[in-house]
Amino acid sequence: MRCPYCGNDSTEVIDSREVPNESSTRRRRQCNDCKHRFTTYEKPDFAGVTVIKRDNTRESFNRDKVLSGILKACEKRKISREAMDRVVDKIEAKINGNDIKEIKSSAIGDMVVKELFKLDSVAYIRFASVYKNFDSPEEFKEVVKLFEKGKRKEKKEKK
Numbered sequence: 001m002r003c004p005y006c007g008n009d010s011t012e013v014i015d016s017r018e019v020p021n022e023s024s025t026r027r028r029r030q031c032n033d034c035k036h037r038f039t040t041y042e043k044p045d046f047a048g049v050t051v052i053k054r055d056n057t058r059e060s061f062n063r064d065k066v067l068s069g070i071l072k073a074c075e076k077r078k079i080s081r082e083a084m085d086r087v088v089d090k091i092e093a094k095i096n097g098n099d100i101k102e103i104k105s106s107a108i109g110d111m112v113v114k115e116l117f118k119l120d121s122v123a124y125i126r127f128a129s130v131y132k133n134f135d136s137p138e139e140f141k142e143v144v145k146l147f148e149k150g151k152r153k154e155k156k157e158k159k
Helices: 065-075 081-097 106-119 120-132 137-158
Strands: 009-019 025-031 037-042 050-052 059-060 103-104
Touching: 037 065, 050 106, 065 081, 065 106, 081 106, 103 106, 106 120, 120 137
Parallel strands: 050 103
Antiparallel strands: 009 025, 025 037, 050 059
């Protein structure tokens, strides 16, 4: 690991910790030359996971593609980038935790919908409208009804 301050490639790990609710490791490092300390994060490589698309074509899992859909759904909402990254981290952790080699894009979409449901109602509806390919206002109304029904159920379960 190169030091971001002086470029020296002689660094040592001072501390390592698993990041809660994510599939990453936080490492605190120190440069052996300039003595600056810095933090790095390690995440698993999901290159081995193949996504099966609707038309049955296959491509490698791409975290950025999932994040892009979430960013569009959360556009102009008061949702932090960190919260959106956590959604993608949770989805990656679910895929990694199940040791999946192939996954349908619809299964990933379902995971995103479930996480956005918990995060923000507008982002949930935006993503669902694109993911489910809505054609009419009635389909929007149906999703809003399902959302409201789910939120009422969630409140009852908390009591």
